[in-house]
Amino acid sequence: MDKLREALKLVSAGPICDTCLGRRYAKLGRGLSNAERGRAIRVLWAMETGNEPVEPDRCWVCDGALSRAEEYARRALEAVEGYEFETFLFGVHLSPYHEAVEDFLRKRFPSPWAEPLQRDMNRALGRAFEALLASEGKEATVDFRHPHVRFTVDLWKGAVEVYIAPAYFFGRYRKLVRGIPQTHWPCRECRGKGCPRCNYTGKMYPTSVEELILPAFMEACGGEGGHLHGAGREDVDARMLGRGRPFVVEVERPRRRKVDLRAVAERINADAKEKVEVLDLRPAPPELVRRVKDLKARKRYLARVSFAAPITEEQLLKALAGLRGEIHQRTPTRVRHRRADLVRVRRVHAASGELLSPTEAEIEILCDGGLYVKELVSGDGGGTHPSLSELLGVEARVTELDVLEVLDDL
Numbered sequence: 001m002d003k004l005r006e007a008l009k010l011v012s013a014g015p016i017c018d019t020c021l022g023r024r025y026a027k028l029g030r031g032l033s034n035a036e037r038g039r040a041i042r043v044l045w046a047m048e049t050g051n052e053p054v055e056p057d058r059c060w061v062c063d064g065a066l067s068r069a070e071e072y073a074r075r076a077l078e079a080v081e082g083y084e085f086e087t088f089l090f091g092v093h094l095s096p097y098h099e100a101v102e103d104f105l106r107k108r109f110p111s112p113w114a115e116p117l118q119r120d121m122n123r124a125l126g127r128a129f130e131a132l133l134a135s136e137g138k139e140a141t142v143d144f145r146h147p148h149v150r151f152t153v154d155l156w157k158g159a160v161e162v163y164i165a166p167a168y169f170f171g172r173y174r175k176l177v178r179g180i181p182q183t184h185w186p187c188r189e190c191r192g193k194g195c196p197r198c199n200y201t202g203k204m205y206p207t208s209v210e211e212l213i214l215p216a217f218m219e220a221c222g223g224e225g226g227h228l229h230g231a232g233r234e235d236v237d238a239r240m241l242g243r244g245r246p247f248v249v250e251v252e253r254p255r256r257r258k259v260d261l262r263a264v265a266e267r268i269n270a271d272a273k274e275k276v277e278v279l280d281l282r283p284a285p286p287e288l289v290r291r292v293k294d295l296k297a298r299k300r301y302l303a304r305v306s307f308a309a310p311i312t313e314e315q316l317l318k319a320l321a322g323l324r325g326e327i328h329q330r331t332p333t334r335v336r337h338r339r340a341d342l343v344r345v346r347r348v349h350a351a352s353g354e355l356l357s358p359t360e361a362e363i364e365i366l367c368d369g370g371l372y373v374k375e376l377v378s379g380d381g382g383g384t385h386p387s388l389s390e391l392l393g394v395e396a397r398v399t400e401l402d403v404l405e406v407l408d409d410l
Contacts (some may be wrong), residue, residue, distance in 0.1 A: 003028075003113075004044065011045040015056035015218055018042060019066050023120050027113040029054065034120060051100075061101055062117060065155050066124055067320050072160055073128035074077075076151045084257050087143035087250070091170045092118045092124040095156035096155040125153060146286050148257065167221055167254040168290075169261065170284035170410070172244030174277045175234065178400075185211045185319070205236065212272040214249065216264045222255030230368060231295040234403050242405040244279060248289045257283075288410075296369045297408040301401060303363050305388070307375055308395035310358035319350040319391035320363060323376070327367075330383035332375045346371035363388075364404070374398045 003025070010016065010024060018109040022037030029037060039053070046053035058064060076090075094117065095101070102117055126142055129151075133140055140148075144264055187198035194200040210228040218226055231246040261281040268278050330343045346368040353363030365373055372384070378397050379387030389396045 004041075006080040006109060006111070007041045008045050011042060012049075013109075014060045015058055016061050017066065018055050019120060019124075020059055020061035020117075022115045023117070024109060024111045026115040034115075060122075061105070061130060063095075063097060063101075065098070065117075065121060069124035070122065070128040070132075073125050073132055076125075076129060076153075076162065077132050079160060080149050080153075080164070081162060083096045084146035085148065086140055086257075087117045087147045088126075088129065088140050089101040089144060089147035089377060090122045091131070091150065091152045092117065092121045092125070093152060093154045093221050098155055103169065111351075112150055112361075121153070121155075125151070126410075144341060148242060155159065157200045157202055162191045162307075164253040165224070166226075167251045167257045167288070168253075168284040168286055168288065168336060169217060169249045169281055170246070170288060171249070171278050172246055172264075173213065173230075173240065174242070174244040174279070175209060175238075175240040175275070177275050178237045178239060179205065179274065181205050181208045181210075181230060181236045182230050191247055192219055209276055210275045212270055213278060216267040216271070217249050217251050217259075218258040218363035219267075220256065220264050223253060225252035225253035225303055226250055228322050229289050231292045231297065231406065231408065232299075235374070235401060237399040238403060240403045242403070244277075245403070245406050246295065246408055246410045248284050248292050251290065286295065292410065295410070297406050298366060299403055299407065300405040301365045301367070301373045302404050303362045303398045303402075304356075304400040305353075305363055305366065305396050306399050307359045307361070307392070309394060311355070311361075313355050315392060316353060316361055316363075318357055319388055320353055323348045323351045323365075323388060324388055327371060327376060328376060328385050329372060330380070332372050332380050335372075344370065348376070360399075365374075 006188055007021070007025065010021060018035045018038030020038070022034035023037070025041070026034055027039050039228050042053045042055065045051070059066070100115060105114070119195050130140070136312065137369050146165065148165050150165065154161065160234045181204070185203060185245045186192035187195060187202055187210065189197040190202065193203040198204065213228060215254055217223070227250045229248045229250065234245070259263055265278050265281050268276070286332075299305040325348065327346050327348055329346060331339050331341050348365060348367045348371070350366040355361045365376065365378070367373070374397075375384045375387070377388045379385075379389040
């Protein structure tokens with residue numbers, strides 16, 4: 001009876017729609033909409049006062065916002081015309097008036113069973129949007145985590161803002177030649193503006209793995225931008241062989257999400273022939289980007305090494321055996337300008353090799369991700385311990401480097 005008395009007071013406080021009335025008791029009664037709850041309260045109020053149980057034309061609580069849900073939903077649908085999506089989500093920004101009313105209701109008509117206007121409005125918008133889609137023979141479902149399209153209805157501005165979520169695709173790339181960075185590398189001299197050093201291209205290198213892969217995805221999806229997120233990166237002068245390096249392509253504002261990935265791979269492999277090859281393409285969830293970027297997989301390398309003085313096969317094998325185990329490696333000099341100057345502990349799990357001549361060898365290294373193999377060989381002025389140079393007592397350096405395998409479980 002206390003609930004009922006409070007409800008009847010709210011009806012008498014001013015013109016209120018059934019939905020806003022029922023929302024104050026949204027957690028009571030199963031299988032009822034807020035409008036049905038409000039209608040029931042209004043009937044009881046009419047029986048108590050002798051008035052007619054008629055819903056008013058205007059509502060001082062929502063100020064007619066709920067009645068405009070279909071209008072907002074229609075504008076949202078028009079905003080994504082031409083975009084492919086299977087999931088959506090609505091959000092609402094209240095106006096200062098609505099925020100003040102919500103605060104007033106909490107203080108003047110407190111109810112532990114109430115739900116906020118935003119939730120009711122979101123629900124009304126979602127239902128109206130689904131109905132409009134159905135009228136066009138289309139279908140989409142609400143997704144609270146990763147909706148393909150997200151709408152924000154601003155009740156103060158009367159505006160509908162739209163966010164088109166990127167499309168993501170997983171794959172692996174093989175870099176078959178040296179001299180190609182993974183991503184676009186702006187010229188150090190002009191910072192991408194164009195100068196004599198970069199032949200006015202604004203780039204340190206003519207192309208990149210990203211520039212060879214991304215256009216085919218952009219065209220297939222009708223996207224407006226994009227990025228390649230790699231699981232680490234090999235040096236510019238290193239090849240990436242074996243089954244390739246894992247990556248995720250992110251396509252911004254895609255008009256199409258369902259694309260023929262076999263055709264995309266064929267296009268990339270034809271256009272980037274003998275430079276880059278992609279394989280194992282598949283759609284990916286957004287969270288895979290972070291997983292790929294944080295990947296700490298072991299890697300297998302093949303390096304051609306030159307020595308400042310002749311060595312024997314026995315010396316080489318003994319030094320390689322000494323590399324197995326923990327390696328303490330200070331951030332290499334060549335990357336210290338862009339990475340924190342720390343000493344990291346990594347492991348070499350296997351090391352083997354053979355002499356090609358007294359001053360040249362080919363070695364294979366299996367090690368933790370994040371270990372710099374060039375510095376493992378050279379020692380980087382004592383920054384890496386132990387190193388092949390240190391164990392041999394002879395200066396050594398990598399002349400060619402290939403990544404043979406990334407041992408991931410993606």
